[in-house]
Amino acid sequence: MPLYRILLFLLLLVVTGTTSAALSITDEVSRPVGRAVVYHLDLQQQLNAQQAYQLWQQGRFVAAEQSTLTFGIGGSSVWMLLELDNPTGLTQFRHLLLDASWIDEVHYHVFRDGVEVDRWITGDNYPFTGRNRLQTGFVKSLELRPGLSQVLIFAATPDAMVVPLRLMDDAELMEFSLRRVFTYGLGYGFLLALILYNTAIYFGIRDRRHLLYALYLSIFTLTNFSYTGHGFAWLWPDAVEWQRWAQPLLMIGFGCAGLLFATVFLDIRRHWWLAYRLSRGSMVLVLLLYFLSLMLQNQSLALLVAFVFMVVFTLLMLMMGVYQVRQGSISARFYLAAVSFGTLGTLLTTLSTWGAVPSNEWLFRAAELGMLVEATLLALALASRIRRAQQKQYQAELEANTDSLTQLNNRRALYQRAEVFWGLSHRRQLPLSVVVLDIDHFKNFNDTYGHAFGDEVLKKLAQCIRENIREQDLAARWGGEEFILLMPNTTVDQAVNFAERLLQVLRKTLMEYEGAQVRITASFGVAQVNQQDNNLDDLIQRADQALYRAKNEGRNRVCSYDLSVLTE
Numbered sequence: 001m002p003l004y005r006i007l008l009f010l011l012l013l014v015v016t017g018t019t020s021a022a023l024s025i026t027d028e029v030s031r032p033v034g035r036a037v038v039y040h041l042d043l044q045q046q047l048n049a050q051q052a053y054q055l056w057q058q059g060r061f062v063a064a065e066q067s068t069l070t071f072g073i074g075g076s077s078v079w080m081l082l083e084l085d086n087p088t089g090l091t092q093f094r095h096l097l098l099d100a101s102w103i104d105e106v107h108y109h110v111f112r113d114g115v116e117v118d119r120w121i122t123g124d125n126y127p128f129t130g131r132n133r134l135q136t137g138f139v140k141s142l143e144l145r146p147g148l149s150q151v152l153i154f155a156a157t158p159d160a161m162v163v164p165l166r167l168m169d170d171a172e173l174m175e176f177s178l179r180r181v182f183t184y185g186l187g188y189g190f191l192l193a194l195i196l197y198n199t200a201i202y203f204g205i206r207d208r209r210h211l212l213y214a215l216y217l218s219i220f221t222l223t224n225f226s227y228t229g230h231g232f233a234w235l236w237p238d239a240v241e242w243q244r245w246a247q248p249l250l251m252i253g254f255g256c257a258g259l260l261f262a263t264v265f266l267d268i269r270r271h272w273w274l275a276y277r278l279s280r281g282s283m284v285l286v287l288l289l290y291f292l293s294l295m296l297q298n299q300s301l302a303l304l305v306a307f308v309f310m311v312v313f314t315l316l317m318l319m320m321g322v323y324q325v326r327q328g329s330i331s332a333r334f335y336l337a338a339v340s341f342g343t344l345g346t347l348l349t350t351l352s353t354w355g356a357v358p359s360n361e362w363l364f365r366a367a368e369l370g371m372l373v374e375a376t377l378l379a380l381a382l383a384s385r386i387r388r389a390q391q392k393q394y395q396a397e398l399e400a401n402t403d404s405l406t407q408l409n410n411r412r413a414l415y416q417r418a419e420v421f422w423g424l425s426h427r428r429q430l431p432l433s434v435v436v437l438d439i440d441h442f443k444n445f446n447d448t449y450g451h452a453f454g455d456e457v458l459k460k461l462a463q464c465i466r467e468n469i470r471e472q473d474l475a476a477r478w479g480g481e482e483f484i485l486l487m488p489n490t491t492v493d494q495a496v497n498f499a500e501r502l503l504q505v506l507r508k509t510l511m512e513y514e515g516a517q518v519r520i521t522a523s524f525g526v527a528q529v530n531q532q533d534n535n536l537d538d539l540i541q542r543a544d545q546a547l548y549r550a551k552n553e554g555r556n557r558v559c560s561y562d563l564s565v566l567t568e
Contacts, residue, residue, distance in 0.1 A: 022085040022148055025092055025167070032067040032164045032360070039064060039080045041071070045156060049109040049116065052079040053152055057114075066358050069163040073303070077105075077156035080163065084151065086144045094142045095173045096151055099164040099361075101136040101229025102247065107154040108140040118143070124157070124244065128237035134177040136229025158300040159247070162352070162364070184228065187372055191221045194375055198382065205386075212261040213382060217375055219257045223250040224368055244299055248306035252290055255313035256283045262317050262339075265381070266324045266332055275320050282312050307350075314343050330388070334381030338374040345370015405455055406462035409476035414484065417474055418536050421488045425529055432529040433495035434543040435485040437502075440521045440555040442481035449513050457520060460511060468502050484540065492528035492560050499524040499558040507556075523550040527561040 023036040038061035040052065047055070055061065061081060071078060086092050098106055104125045110118035122131070122138050132139060142151065155163055168176060195214045202210040225231045226246050236242055259279040263269060269276045286309040293302035317339045324332035348366035351357045362369075401413030409417070425432040439445075439461060446454040458481065465475050465483060474486040487495050503524060510517045525547025533539045542561040550559040 022083040023167070024085045024087060025094055025144060026087060033082065033167050034064045034067045034069045034163070034165055037064045037069065037080050037082050037165060038062060039069060039078050042077050042079055042154075045077045047079065049107065049119070049152055049154070052154070053081075053109070053111055053114075053116075053150070055079075056081050056150070056152070067164075068358070068360060069165075070352070071161035071163075073158075073160050073307070076161035077154070078161065078163070080153045080155070080165075082151045082153070082165065082167075084142075084144055084149050084167070086146050086149070089146050091146070092144045093170070094144060095168050095170070096140045096142055097135065097137050097166040097168065097173070097176075098140075098153065098155070099137040099166060100162050101232065102159045102227065103138070103155050103157045103161075103163075104159075104244070105154065105156040106138045108138075109152040109154075110142065111150040111152060112145065112148075124232070125240060127240055128232045131233070132177075133233045134181060135173075136233050139173070158303055164361070164364075184230065187368060188221060188225070190372060191217055191375060194379055195221070198379070201382075201386075207386075209261070209265050209385070210382060212257070212264055213378060216254075216257040216261045219250065219254045220371055220375075223247075223254045224371075226250050245294065245302065248290060248293075248299075248302040251306040252286050252309055255286070255309050258313055258317060259283060262320050262335070265335060266320050266329065268320050268324075271327060272320065272323055275316065275323065279316050279320075282309065282316070286312075310346070314339075314346060318343060331381050331385050334377055334384060338377030338381065341377065342367075342370045342374035345373075403462075403477040406458055406477050408462050408465070408483070409474065411476060411478060414474065414476040414478075414486065415536070418486055421474070421486055422536055424488065430489050431491045432539070433487045433490045433492055434527050434539050435487065435495055435499050436478065436525045436540065436543040436547045437483050437485075437499070437522045438547060438551070439481040440523055445518075449518070453511075453513055453518075457511065457518075460509065461506070461520065461522070464502065464505050464509060468498075468505060484543075490528075492526055495526045495528070496558055496560050499526055503556070503558060521556040523547055523555045524558040525550055525561070526558065 021036070023033060038056065040047075040055055040061045042052070056079075061079075069078075069080065082096070084094075096108070102124055104123050106121075106123040108118075108120040108122075109116055120140055140151070142149070153163075153165075155161065166176070195217045198210040198214040198217070202208065202214065222231070225235075226243075227250075231246065232243050236246075259282070263276055263279055268279070286305060289305045290302055293299070293305060318336070321332055321336035321339050325336050345366040345368070348357075348363050348370075350367075352360070352363035352366070357363065401409060401416070403410045421432055424430055439457065442454065442457070445457055458477075461483065462475075462477070465485070469475055469485060470487075472488055474488075476484050476486075478484040487498070490498075503522065506520050506522055509520050511520065512518070525543045525545065527539055527543035527546055529539050533542075546559045546561040550557050553559070
């Protein structure tokens, strides 16, 4: 053959493109079969099925280089052809799944021996009614006779053009469908639990952070429900117009809910006014642009606005988190980690959708997985805020109920906690005793050694009390140098014995002041509840009378109201 003819033949091969080998249906192909597909871009949508098929016969289609075909965003339309070989000698049945629920136009044309033998027109522009709800993609059932068959597919959408194709038999399709239902159900169930949990917390403590977080999760769940086709399948199967406009609106709603939650959770209005204004301004602007595209009936513009806003929303969320972390906010650390996971998931899904990285199911669902991690970490962040608020409240209550010098209960705390002891004593007829003690000649300590030494004496006495009382006893500083003990299930004799032991401990306690040793003594008054006591004050008053008697009889002793006991 002359050389020029060889060169001309090679040139024709380059110009006319290529064809792919037929895919045998006996192979295990329950995975994306994009590498067996050839395609032809028809951006102006000028071809019909017969014309596209003729172009394939002429070798004008291009072989796919990835297992999942991706053509980016921007009103793409494409013809794809998958040639199937049935070598079994018997008619076989298979299912071809285009696993992208948002494609507006999906046309299946089945050819055999150059003749169209079957067709199915479907897509998001048509009601879902009649399709299999277990599959949100587009499943075409194929009757494949022995030999070669060609499945020509047309797909068009202003949204992301991602075309994962799977060929499966009945069992493989059922297994695939059930696995999808399980994984999506698990994710939606988890999100629903978080939504209900945070809503319940809001109605319990009235913290609007939890309500905004529940709103944020709710809109994300609805957005994902719509984007994956579950909304069209289960909630609005006949609302075709809503299906066309729901996705950009829900994406915008998700971003707005996220910014509302972030600005409140991080208190951005108080800490970073500029970011607060930017977030509010971007929300107003994106809603105006969406309604403008709705008025113009320009779905491509609405999608562009939604995707750009998602970028702005993500950047603002990250910037606010970084800013608050640098300000030392503990909650912002949880928040920033959470948003980082969500951002990473969204980025991976976006890159795979635009064709920047090879697409697969897990990359497509990376936004969903990232959001699940984000939701978990944000729930931990909110729980951390509750825990710190509880700790602050507990600390404030502790300080309000604790004597700052001696670290014993103060009078307020004694009255609060004594109600339990008083109620048990009256309901069950149990003994209840009170011990009141007063440091002897305490004014002399202050006058002689100074108030600082007097404070040390009070702290030392409080330490002796803590080290000698029982776990169930309640000790408090009553005021000045006077202390009180409430002893449940204790008779007056038992209380007197305890007071005597405590007095002996005090007598052996020596404090030093500039090399000199100072001895501490105290006077004790003891009383037990009786039927004449109407309240705790009546009981304390009788213990006070016993205390005064101990002082009048020389101090450094224990006296009871009912039976005077003198200890020298």
